[in-house]
Amino acid sequence: MEKGIKMISAVSNVLSYRKLHPSASSEEILKYVSRFISNEKDSETKISMLAAAARATSIIERKPMSSDREVIKRVVDELPKIIEESSDTSLVDGRR
DSSP states (O other), rough: HHHHHHHHHHHHHHHHHHHHTOOHHHHHHHHHHHHHTTTTOOOOHHHHHHHHHHHHHHHHHHHHHHHHHHHHHHHHHHHHHHHHHHHHHHHHTTOO
């Protein structure tokens, strides 16, 4: 549960940055959010947080007029899948 909350916190940072910098690219947003994520001590949680932030930016790219609420809802709905995919060590090890 705590990991999920931290992941949504990362998404919230994406949305906050988007409000302050509406023309920012996904790369800029993720660079900003990665500074927030770097404070997390657990590496698996860091990866999950970054995956959630990346998913939020992907949603925003496809539907730029999505409200914050819509983006958060979509990410929350996908949390189990994001956690599963981000904890798949075969992706990190290059076995996939």
